[in-house]
Amino acid sequence: xxxxxxxxxxxxxxxxxxxxxxxxxxxxxxxxxxxxxxxxxxxxxxxxxxxxxxxxxxxxxxxxxxxxxxxxxxxxxxxxxxxxxxxxxxxxxxxxxxxxxxxxxxxxxxxxxxxxxxxxxxxxxxxxxxxxxxxxxxxxxxxxxxxxxxxxxxxxxxxxxxxxxxxxxxxxxxxxxxxxxxxxxxxxxxxxxxxxxxxxxxxxxxxxxxxxxxxxxxxxxxxxxxxxxxxxxxxxxxxxxxxxxxxxxxxxxxxxxxxxxxxxxxx
Amino acid sequence: xxxxxxxxxxxxxxxxxxxxxxxxxxxxxxxxxxxxxxxxxxxxxxxxxxxxxxxxxxxxxxxxxxxxxxxxxxxxxxxxxxxxxxxxxxx
Numbered sequence: 001x002x003x004x005x006x007x008x009x010x011x012x013x014x015x016x017x018x019x020x021x022x023x024x025x026x027x028x029x030x031x032x033x034x035x036x037x038x039x040x041x042x043x044x045x046x047x048x049x050x051x052x053x054x055x056x057x058x059x060x061x062x063x064x065x066x067x068x069x070x071x072x073x074x075x076x077x078x079x080x081x082x083x084x085x086x087x088x089x090x091x092x093x094x095x096x097x098x099x100x101x102x103x104x105x106x107x108x109x110x111x112x113x114x115x116x117x118x119x120x121x122x123x124x125x126x127x128x129x130x131x132x133x134x135x136x137x138x139x140x141x142x143x144x145x146x147x148x149x150x151x152x153x154x155x156x157x158x159x160x161x162x163x164x165x166x167x168x169x170x171x172x173x174x175x176x177x178x179x180x181x182x183x184x185x186x187x188x189x190x191x192x193x194x195x196x197x198x199x200x201x202x203x204x205x206x207x208x209x210x211x212x213x214x215x216x217x218x219x220x221x222x223x224x225x226x227x228x229x230x231x232x233x234x235x236x237x238x239x240x241x242x243x244x245x246x247x248x249x250x251x252x253x254x255x256x257x258x259x260x261x262x263x264x265x266x267x
Numbered sequence: 268x269x270x271x272x273x274x275x276x277x278x279x280x281x282x283x284x285x286x287x288x289x290x291x292x293x294x295x296x297x298x299x300x301x302x303x304x305x306x307x308x309x310x311x312x313x314x315x316x317x318x319x320x321x322x323x324x325x326x327x328x329x330x331x332x333x334x335x336x337x338x339x340x341x342x343x344x345x346x347x348x349x350x351x352x353x354x355x356x357x358x
Contacts, residue, residue: 039358073358129358154354155275176353178321193356226351228275231285237329237351 001026007099011053019216025053031213032056034121036109036137038085039063040198041127041151041205043075048206050093054213056101057093058121061085062108072195109133111257114140123209126150127202131179132261138163138172139257142247148172149208149220151201156194158201158227161239162208162220165248169221173254174242197229269297269342272349280305289348294325295338297348312350322353 003011003025014020014028031054035042038061049057065076065088073085080088086104093102105117109128114136118124124146126137134150141148145166152159165171204225211217224239247254268288273281281287287305291297302309312323318338319325325332326349332340342348 037357041357069358127357129356131353131355134355151357152354153356157275157354159351159354175324176322179355180320180322180353191356198357224351226349228285235329235349237326237349238331240331240334242333 001029003029007053010097010099014052020214024214024216027213027215028053028210029055031123032058032121033123033125033209033213034058034060034117035125035127036060036133037127037129038073038075038089039069039127039129040072040153040193040195041202042125043073043089044199044202045125045127045151045206045209046075046089046093047096048203049209050097050100050102052206052210053097054100054210056103056121058103058105058117059086059089059093060105060107060109060117061089062106072193072198074199109136111136111259111261114257115144118144118146121146123212124148125205125209127205134172135179136257136261139247139254142166142171143257147212149205149212151205153193153197153201155192156197156229158197158229160201160204160208160220160225160227161223162212164219164221165241167221168241170239170241171245171248173247174245175224175239177242177246194229197227200227200229268344270345270347271297271301272347274350274352276352276354277308277311277350280308280311291342293336293338293342294327294332294340294348297342298338324351325349326351 011025014025015022033049033054035046038059063085065080065083065085075089075092084106086106090102090104124141142165148163150161163172222239223236226235271287271289273285289297289300291300298309314320328347
């Protein structure tokens with residue numbers, strides 16, 4: 001693969017970086033990243049991945065653009081209200097970078113479709129908004145041996161971690177073995193979220209995904225990053241492998257996707 | 268004194284404070300002390316049997332107590348404890 005003059009110019013600030021270079025830029029061009037959720041986290045993540053020249057970006061989301069989304073979901077605009085988020089997102093990403101391939105999946109992930117969705121991608125970004133999807137995506141990425149960059153947000157706080165048990169690191173269930181039961185935590189609409197927090201965490205997800213593709217820098221594979229927007233504090237906590245993990249431990253009890261990941265829309 | 272970092276979802280129980288002080292020689296004692304000062308917090312951290320819930324992690328100076336001694340993990344003056352529940356928002 002050779003870059004055109006326009007592409008060399010487009011990516012010039014990457015290409016002059018010693019840790020990226022023309023070689024790294026080609027890795028990005030060959031990379032395939034699946035973004036689950038074209039919402040608060042998926043929007044900024046997908047925009048920066050597209051700008052960075054990630055060659056194939058998949059967007060998965062079954063929703064349509066709602067006015068209440070525009071406070072944070074910057075893939076969408078007032079002009080795309082009512083349109084499927086993946087279509088709205090495709091237009092925005094294509095306008096930003098016409099060189100890349102954008103694949104859209106207007107559906108919600110489920111145990112039935114997840115393995116097929118992951119299949120063609122190298123790195124998965126989870127920007128979903130509920131525990132059932134997060135546990136499903138974790139388990140599916142484990143079985144498919146895909147690297148997962150997981151971000152989540154709540155009010156003024158965010159969490160970020162990279163999950164790659166196929167390389168000996170812990171999975172999401174090592175961190176949180178089970179989702180909370182329904183009713184114990186406020187639901188999505190009640191909770192609220194600082195719009196720009198989605199940007200902070202989503203952009204960090206894109207950064208970690210790009211580092212995974214390039215194979216550079218420190219990874220969050222054994223760490224959990226916490227961000228508190230109000231206190232303006234970042235903290236990294238240890239995230240060891242759980243020897244009793246039901247999924248990635250030596251004696252797993254989860255050996256296939258579960259038949260039911262349903263929990264409430266809780267945060 | 269032990270500094271305890273309170274996550275956003277639990278701050279309604281601490282009058283909005285992101286950091287509170289607590290006492291206790293181990294995590295179990297600290298949780299009971301917290302409950303005295305901020306009633307309701309223990310129920311968010313522990314189930315009916317008093318076991319720590321599986322979607323809330325507690326860290327002592329950046330180490331997850333599940334990989335130390337769980338509720339029996341000892342605490343000393345100046346330790347910083349963080350309560351970190353799973354959060355799922357992203358939309």
